[in-house]
Amino acid sequence: MNASDKLSGGARRERRLPPFYLEQARKRALEHRMVVGLAGQQNAGKSTVFNMLTGANQFVANYPGVTVDKKSGVYREDGLKVEIVDLPGTYSLTSFSLEERVSRDFLLFEAPDAVVNVVDAAQLRRSLYLTFQILEMGFPVVIALNMMDVAEGRGLKLNLERLSHSLGVDVVPTIGRRGQGREALRDRLREVRRRSGPAAGLMIQYDRLEPFIERVRARLEGIPALVSRYPIRWLAVKLLEGDGEAEKLLVRTAGEGAGLLAEVRGWRKEFEAAEGLNASEAIGLSRDRLAAEIVALCVTDTSMGRTPWSERIDRVVLNRVAAPFFLLAAIYLVYELSIVQGNELTRLTWPVLVFLRAGIASLLPSPGLLFDPYTRLLGLWVVDSASALLNYIPIFFILFTLIAVLEESGYMARIAFILDRVFHGFGLHGQSTLPFILSGVMAGGCAVPGVMATRAIPDRRSRLGTILTAPFMNCQAKLPLYILLINIFFADHRSWALLFIATVTILLALLVARLLTSTVLRTMETAPFVMELPAYHAPTLGGVFSRARERTWVYTKKVATIVAAAAVLIFALLQLPGLGSERKAWYEQELAGPRAGFESAVRGTVHEALAEERSLAALVNVFSAYEEARGGADGPAGIQAVDEKFKARFPGFYPLLVPGSDAKAAEIHAALKALADRQRELRLRIREETLTHSLLGRFGRTLESGTRFAGFDWKMNVALLSAFTARENSVATLGVLYQEGADESKSLEERMRSESRARGITSLHALAVILFFALYPPCLATIIVIRSETQSWRWTFFSVLFPLVLGLTVSSLVFSLGRALSLDGLKMMGLFYVSVLFLALLLGRRGERQPEPPEERLANLSAQSA
Amino acid sequence: MFGAWRHRRGCQRGSQASIPPTEPRPETCRFLADVPPGTCCRIRRYRGRGPVRQRLLDLGFVPSATVCVIRKATLGDPIELLVADTFVTLRKDEAAQIEVDPQ
Numbered sequence: 001m002n003a004s005d006k007l008s009g010g011a012r013r014e015r016r017l018p019p020f021y022l023e024q025a026r027k028r029a030l031e032h033r034m035v036v037g038l039a040g041q042q043n044a045g046k047s048t049v050f051n052m053l054t055g056a057n058q059f060v061a062n063y064p065g066v067t068v069d070k071k072s073g074v075y076r077e078d079g080l081k082v083e084i085v086d087l088p089g090t091y092s093l094t095s096f097s098l099e100e101r102v103s104r105d106f107l108l109f110e111a112p113d114a115v116v117n118v119v120d121a122a123q124l125r126r127s128l129y130l131t132f133q134i135l136e137m138g139f140p141v142v143i144a145l146n147m148m149d150v151a152e153g154r155g156l157k158l159n160l161e162r163l164s165h166s167l168g169v170d171v172v173p174t175i176g177r178r179g180q181g182r183e184a185l186r187d188r189l190r191e192v193r194r195r196s197g198p199a200a201g202l203m204i205q206y207d208r209l210e211p212f213i214e215r216v217r218a219r220l221e222g223i224p225a226l227v228s229r230y231p232i233r234w235l236a237v238k239l240l241e242g243d244g245e246a247e248k249l250l251v252r253t254a255g256e257g258a259g260l261l262a263e264v265r266g267w268r269k270e271f272e273a274a275e276g277l278n279a280s281e282a283i284g285l286s287r288d289r290l291a292a293e294i295v296a297l298c299v300t301d302t303s304m305g306r307t308p309w310s311e312r313i314d315r316v317v318l319n320r321v322a323a324p325f326f327l328l329a330a331i332y333l334v335y336e337l338s339i340v341q342g343n344e345l346t347r348l349t350w351p352v353l354v355f356l357r358a359g360i361a362s363l364l365p366s367p368g369l370l371f372d373p374y375t376r377l378l379g380l381w382v383v384d385s386a387s388a389l390l391n392y393i394p395i396f397f398i399l400f401t402l403i404a405v406l407e408e409s410g411y412m413a414r415i416a417f418i419l420d421r422v423f424h425g426f427g428l429h430g431q432s433t434l435p436f437i438l439s440g441v442m443a444g445g446c447a448v449p450g451v452m453a454t455r456a457i458p459d460r461r462s463r464l465g466t467i468l469t470a471p472f473m474n475c476q477a478k479l480p481l482y483i484l485l486i487n488i489f490f491a492d493h494r495s496w497a498l499l500f501i502a503t504v505t506i507l508l509a510l511l512v513a514r515l516l517t518s519t520v521l522r523t524m525e526t527a528p529f530v531m532e533l534p535a536y537h538a539p540t541l542g543g544v545f546s547r548a549r550e551r552t553w554v555y556t557k558k559v560a561t562i563v564a565a566a567a568v569l570i571f572a573l574l575q576l577p578g579l580g581s582e583r584k585a586w587y588e589q590e591l592a593g594p595r596a597g598f599e600s601a602v603r604g605t606v607h608e609a610l611a612e613e614r615s616l617a618a619l620v621n622v623f624s625a626y627e628e629a630r631g632g633a634d635g636p637a638g639i640q641a642v643d644e645k646f647k648a649r650f651p652g653f654y655p656l657l658v659p660g661s662d663a664k665a666a667e668i669h670a671a672l673k674a675l676a677d678r679q680r681e682l683r684l685r686i687r688e689e690t691l692t693h694s695l696l697g698r699f700g701r702t703l704e705s706g707t708r709f710a711g712f713d714w715k716m717n718v719a720l721l722s723a724f725t726a727r728e729n730s731v732a733t734l735g736v737l738y739q740e741g742a743d744e745s746k747s748l749e750e751r752m753r754s755e756s757r758a759r760g761i762t763s764l765h766a767l768a769v770i771l772f773f774a775l776y777p778p779c780l781a782t783i784i785v786i787r788s789e790t791q792s793w794r795w796t797f798f799s800v801l802f803p804l805v806l807g808l809t810v811s812s813l814v815f816s817l818g819r820a821l822s823l824d825g826l827k828m829m830g831l832f833y834v835s836v837l838f839l840a841l842l843l844g845r846r847g848e849r850q851p852e853p854p855e856e857r858l859a860n861l862s863a864q865s866a
Numbered sequence: 867m868f869g870a871w872r873h874r875r876g877c878q879r880g881s882q883a884s885i886p887p888t889e890p891r892p893e894t895c896r897f898l899a900d901v902p903p904g905t906c907c908r909i910r911r912y913r914g915r916g917p918v919r920q921r922l923l924d925l926g927f928v929p930s931a932t933v934c935v936i937r938k939a940t941l942g943d944p945i946e947l948l949v950a951d952t953f954v955t956l957r958k959d960e961a962a963q964i965e966v967d968p969q
Contacts, residue, residue: 091925096917123951284924285928417946418940420944424957430944530955532954
């Protein structure tokens with residue numbers, strides 16, 4: 001008599017696999033291929049087992065039509081190609097959540113040759129629920145009993161032989177984090193493949209539901225279309241459970257499905273009325289009983305009721321009073337390490353990008369004296385746009401590493417626990433914390449990783465709400481414009497203004513989230529906040545880095561390529577139609593004087609050839625670069641270094657760059673300087689004129705009649721429009737538009753200040769711009785990520801149009817109200833802040849009432865009518 | 867030990883929200899949302915339907931299972947529970963749907 005015979009809740013049974021599965025298996029056997037599904041509950045360490053089994057050969061794709069990652073990996077052995085598919089971590093195989101549906105559909109429709117079930121040895125009882133369900137579907141199963149070390153640490157002794165016997169399948173002890181158990185696991189899989197014939201294993205029995213299951217099964221057996229395709233007993237259980245997808249399957253596959261479905265529902269009612277117990281509760285109860293029985297048989301608890309150390313940590317870390325402080329400390333650490341230290345790191349990597357740019361520039365057609373060839377302008381524009389974003393890679397890598405640490409250690413779930421109440425009040429979720437932090441709660445994040453991090457949010461409505469509001473945070477590229485405006489218009493109250501921006505953006509984001517989740521997102525699927533707090537783990541180096549590398553790569557690939565493509569469009573808008581030939585001739589004429597001066601100075605000398613068009617342009621540019629480098633060098637040593645560098649790189653030009661010793665050399669030098677100065681000035685004016693007359697410039701003017709109410713003039717319009725691809729552009733564009741005084745080497749700040757003053761632009765205008773910029777639509781890179789995260793063009797368009805309308809409305813209101821009450825920017829700032837804060841406190845205080853699920857309402861209605 | 871929460875108003879709050887009008891209001895109901903931290907109780911049943919119930923069942927919240935309230939979050943909501951060997955968080959709204967008996 002063996003151990004499993006003693007189990008009252010289950011029986012060892014041989015199963016007939018549906019012919020479809022066998023056929024799939026046969027087909028793959030001919031190709032020397034084997035497909036293995038890797039299933040397991042969340043926090044069971046599934047990904048470590050996956051990494052252990054497959055090594056570096058991993059591919060990530062999406063399951064068709066959904067945003068769930070499909071990770072697969074391959075290893076080869078004796079001419080056999082074993083493909084491991086990592087299914088999403090799920091507690092169960094119902095059809096309530098997207099992950100569960102994805103896992104189940106994979107098993108049902110791809111029919112893997114075997115399933116490796118990763119089981120948390122420290123949580124055996126609950127983990128077995130999933131094991132029973134996989135066994136019920138009839139697949140050959142190998143159990144990877146993971147985290148054996150954790151279980152031992154908790155004083156649990158597991159009898160593997162008994163466990164294997166009870167379940168009727170192979171059990172392999174593993175410690176995925178240390179790579180232990182790989183060979184044994186691969187060995188078992190080989191064994192499974194060799195073993196032909198029906199799979200064996202424990203089949204759970206459902207007590208008093210059994211007669212009903214038998215009834216349904218008998219009916220289903222009579223439908224060949226189902227028998228050939230699906231495990232019948234499993235389907236019978238699911239139908240009695242009232243599983244929506246299983247019901248659809250029945251109706252779709254079988255002609256008489258609808259009638260049968262009504263019958264099954266009748267039987268379910270009959271059972272529930274007789275037992276006073278819901279069918280799914282009865283099923284859950286049977287699973288729990290059998291699991292308890294197996295645990296009692298196989299596990300000896302020697303901990304004597306000792307508190308697990310994870311809970312002991314939580315007594316401090318999750319202490320009601322102390323928790324917020326630990327949270328702040330953790331967030332501060334993430335911010336300091338990634339944003340602050342990452343910024344330091346970009347200083348080291350920036351020269352690499354500069355070097356690449358110089359390399360590409362040398363391949364492009366050389367610049368002219370006044371007008372550069374379009375190919376050159378475009379090439380450099382694309383390179384600059386891409387490198388502005390590539391520059392963030394070190395920051396992102398650190399960020400993604402830290403997030404992976406937070407996730408693997410188990411603290412991420414605790415963050416959600418601490419802050420859920422705050423976010424829930426605004427229709428979001430505890431897990432929204434991280435996306436907001438990444439997007440720049442403390443000035444200087446980026447919405448791209450922020451939006452990517454929303455994947456962890458299990459609730460569809462909260463997730464979309466977070467995606468749509470996280471871009472309001474203060475990303476790094478928004479800061480330059482804020483700082484410019486603050487320095488000009490709020491110079492006496494800098495820190496207040498900065499504090500205003502940093503905090504008002506959070507309040508606005510929360511309010512908008514509340515608005516969206518109770519209107520357009522209202523009907524979206526939500527998930528309960530039923531979340532496991534996993535035991536703390538020390539994160540593994542390999543796991544953390546592979547995650548960080550993968551996410552950084554996704555960013556680089558998606559963003560850098562598409563942004564480069566879109567940059568071309570913006571380039572056209574900024575450049576076209578360009579200056580007419582008449583204006584070009586006029587500028588050439590303007591330069592003719594200094595040019596003639598230089599020509600006459602070099603005539604008859606060895607440098608005469610340099611006055612020709614092509615070499616002259618190069619010479620003038622080198623001269624400007626030299627002057628700039630000298631101006632920026634510190635001390636005589638620095639100047640000498642600059643001299644050496646130019647001497648080595650431009651031996652032909654160098655004698656002209658320095659004043660020289662004799663009168664002739666001095667004359668040539670002076671002529672060159674005059675030419676270079678004039679050229680620089682004219683080039684700036686050309687840029688301004690081109691921009692003013694460009695499509696974007698005209699568009700900015702056209703918009704002026706509308707944006708008047710928000711106080712934006714056309715220059716601001718153009719700056720804001722150009723920020724659409726990347727926010728950095730806004731300040732660069734303003735730099736081109738506010739030219740007056742650039743010759744006297746006044747900074748942009750000074751130029752804008754004096755011109756604004758002259759044109760009556762006040763701090764109220766600046767406030768309107770700041771608010772608009774805070775609510776500005778996401779930048780192009782973020783839009784791309786939003787598209788890939790939502791898998792929907794509709795929401796992507798919405799994410800652009802909605803903030804645009806909202807931003808214009810808010811800034812127009814603030815500007816017009818400030819005008820009407822004749823308040824200055826600072827007072828209006830205070831008024832706005834107080835009203836937003838009041839609104840947020842009012843709305844966030846009460847959690848939103850959950851609408852009754854339609855199913856429930858129906859049940860209530862029928863209960864009333866009965 | 868249970869004296870403290872026997873007098874709380876929780877019962878009415880939970881029942882108003884979820885019991886269909888035809889069902890007689892039970893006299894002795896208690897709800898998980900009203901159990902103070904550091905206390906254990908037994909699950910009687912869950913009143914809602916759909917995804918929440920299924921998730922709770924999957925995590926071991928089956929009828930007659932023992933559940934202990936470990937702590938509340940800083941703002942009093944959500945709460946952390948221990949059921950079988952698993953630490954689980956639940957919002958108060960959801961915990962207010964779970965009927966429990968004193969252990």
